[in-house]
Amino acid sequence: MTNEVETKLITGNEACAEAALVAGMRFFAGYPITPSTEIAECLARRLPKVGGTFVQMEDEIASMAAIIGASLAGAKSMTATSGPGFSLMQENIGYASMAEIPCVVVNVQRGGPSTGLPTLPAQGDVMQSRWGTHGDHPIIVVTPSTVRETYDWTIKAFNLAERFRVPVVVLLDEIVAHISEKIVYPKDAEIEIVDRKITERDPSSYLPYENTDSDIPPFAEFGIGYRYHVTGLCHDETGFPTNDPKKVDKLTRRLNRKIERYRNEIIFYKESFLEEAEICVVVYGSAARSAYRAVSDARKLGYKVGILHLFVLWPFPHEALSKIAKRIKFFVVPEMNLGQMAHEISCATKQEVVKVNRVDGGLITPVEILEKIKSVQL
Amino acid sequence: MFNYNKYLRNDKLPHIWCTGCGCGIVLKSLLRAIERSKIPQDEIAVVSGIGCSSRTPGYLDFNTLHTTHGRAIAFATGLKLAKQKLKVIVVTGDGDATAIGGNHFIHAARRNLDLTVVIYNNYIYGMTGGQVSPTTPAGKRGSTAPYGNVEPAFDISQLAIAAGAPFVARSTCYHAVQLDKYIHKGIIKKGFSVIEVLSPCPTYYARPNRLGNVVDMMEWYKNNSVQIGVARNKSVQEMEGKITIGILHDTERPEFCEVYRELSESIKKQLVK
Incomplete structure (x- = not known):
């Protein structure tokens, strides 16, 4: 951290690890998996120097469990993985959602399903990141497209996790993770760090899952006198299991509402050239890199086309898309899967969308997107 | 007499x-x-997985964490490493610890993190x-082994010793x-300690194995348990069907928190130079 402008050439994985430290992360548990491993390697070097702890667990299930345990002890914690490991983490991601334990899960996407394409990029985990664990649950998913964005959005992921007491998924992909780019670090003063709200109640009146006006119960870490109970079972405000239909209903609705009611504060996207556009390219992650070039080329050719670049995928910006749809004739959605977001965008815009998909381990090229823009019959 | 209410x-x-x-007997012994x-x-955390034994923490007035099936030791690992002044006790069962959680169990023993794991072994x-x-045990009945168990059983304590746990006892x-x-x-042992309790x-x-009521089961424990000191002088044939009880293993190994702390300190010293 510095107050001077500092410039470096680093990869997305390195940016993610460095940003996590800046955010205050002091506990990392992980298991090696391509293409995320460099995050663990970087933190194995860095964490002992800053008084934090790195532990390589026996698998991804244990890694996810360990970061939840550490967070309950008050530490900001993180794990990093890729598709197969992300699948293994799902059960305990649900636990973090249910028990409201802040934590960050980085998923560097690679080709799937199954072991798929370990060294090549994909964006096939978009739906899994939202719905991978069972039951109606809250979760936030962010996705950067450059090294600097990876730095910024990793810090933001911690801030969101802390503020809302939820697991936050940072969806990278092999391209963003492994590309080396120049990064101009933000100055300290430009970086906002959010810490979880700590209870002001004394132990005798503390309710770990209290229904508060904000819907986000204040936190008390283990070991400082509060002695409460945490479970993945449906529980009441005291934290103890319950089958009472009223209490279960109240819990499940509050857990989901605490994200939904703040969705406008969480959702983030960038619009470019959309004022007079007739075609809108909706894009996220590394596919956005090609989309900017394609749109620039198309505009030179006279096409009225703009970009909606999503940085937060879940909660999904239905309102923004529905608003934009009023003035857009065609939506083009490039993504490295078979149309997972295209479906969501179609629902929000009530329009058929033009899909540009690749599932062969290659990045969608600017030419491929440009050709689709040209093919649209206005 | 000790008043349990303090901790309940x-x-x-x-x-x-x-x-x-037997869960209540282990609970009281633990207290x-x-x-x-x-x-x-305030400095005690009790962590459990899923199952009958894993319901123990809910009745105990400590920092209590009831986790997912098999994962108690992995949750406990993060908790302990992030707050080392906590005494972290894991309560778990035979299925929780050695089936779905078997991988976490053996690796925690190998890692030798300072955790105390009490395993309630009721064979089911x-x-x-x-x-x-x-x-x-092979041949015994369960609802998924209506004709008798076709698989051989784990010896939890021997598994823990083989995986590196420095303290292992069975009762x-x-x-x-x-x-x-x-x-x-x-x-009080610094390191990964395992206490297996036949419950x-x-x-x-x-009931399905026609072993009588709980008094009969207690009689069976009484008549078939052999102290480790005695068991060592018995032949394999003489120990057939018997249970060895006592402190089966007690040794010293570097504990993970301490090893990591020393590493961290030495790296920081090098940075200062």
């Missing part, structure tokens, strides 16, 4: 366990051992209604006084 969440009682279940250790109540999955577990619910001593030793399940183990 009395408003959560009565407990959910069946008549004759006596904690009392003897004199560790402040009780919570789900009596299916065979990795410790159900039964009949030998509750010894159990207090072993759990206490496990708690009766009259409902789902004894």
